[in-house]
Amino acid sequence: MKIDHLGIATKGIDEALRFWEDALGLENVHTETVEDQKVRVAMLPIGESRVELLEPTSDDSPISNFLAKRGGGIHHIAVEVDDIEAALAKLKSQGMRLIDESPRIGAEGCLVAFVHPAASGGVLLELVQKQTV
Ligand code: ZN
Numbered sequence: 001m002k003i004d005h006l007g008i009a010t011k012g013i014d015e016a017l018r019f020w021e022d023a024l025g026l027e028n029v030h031t032e033t034v035e036d037q038k039v040r041v042a043m044l045p046i047g048e049s050r051v052e053l054l055e056p057t058s059d060d061s062p063i064s065n066f067l068a069k070r071g072g073g074i075h076h077i078a079v080e081v082d083d084i085e086a087a088l089a090k091l092k093s094q095g096m097r098l099i100d101e102s103p104r105i106g107a108e109g110c111l112v113a114f115v116h117p118a119a120s121g122g123v124l125l126e127l128v129q130k131q132t133v
Contacts, residue, residue: 004128005043005050007076009066013042013055016072020044020051034107039063041107052078052107076114076124084111084129091115103129 010016013031020026026044033040038061042053054075056063066075081087084103092098097116106112106128115125 001079001081003049004078004080004126005052006074007052007054007078007124007126008073009054009063009070009075010072011055011067013040013053016053016055017042020053026051030108032107033057036104037062037106043107076126078112078126078128080128080130082129084113084127087127088113091119103127 008016017028021028021044026046028042028044030043031040035057038056038058040055040057042055044051044053054063056067058064063075088098088101088103092101096119098113098119099116100113103111103113106126109131111129111131113127115127117124119125
């Protein structure tokens, strides 16, 4: 396993890039809107991982809720797994609470599923399986 990305909630990606890109020196290599999750994302590689900036595209986006409650900041950690179905089945068999019982399509066409923070002691965890096309 490796950390695929750190998801960071922002009110606006363009403004956030003034820090992450212009000031810190990372490079935004990919921007897309993930309709399913009502977010626009920007991906900035850092070592073998990425920073994923998240901006809500509607008031009922999960990111809107997070921003309202906590302001911006780290929203989730994403780990890459080889077999997301197997990872979900294992977590479920151990009684861990899941947000997604089955994978959804996330950014870059990856399969993704979120594990409830109650399972991990307060960290929203995203499982990511790269599509092997
Ligand atoms: Zn993510």
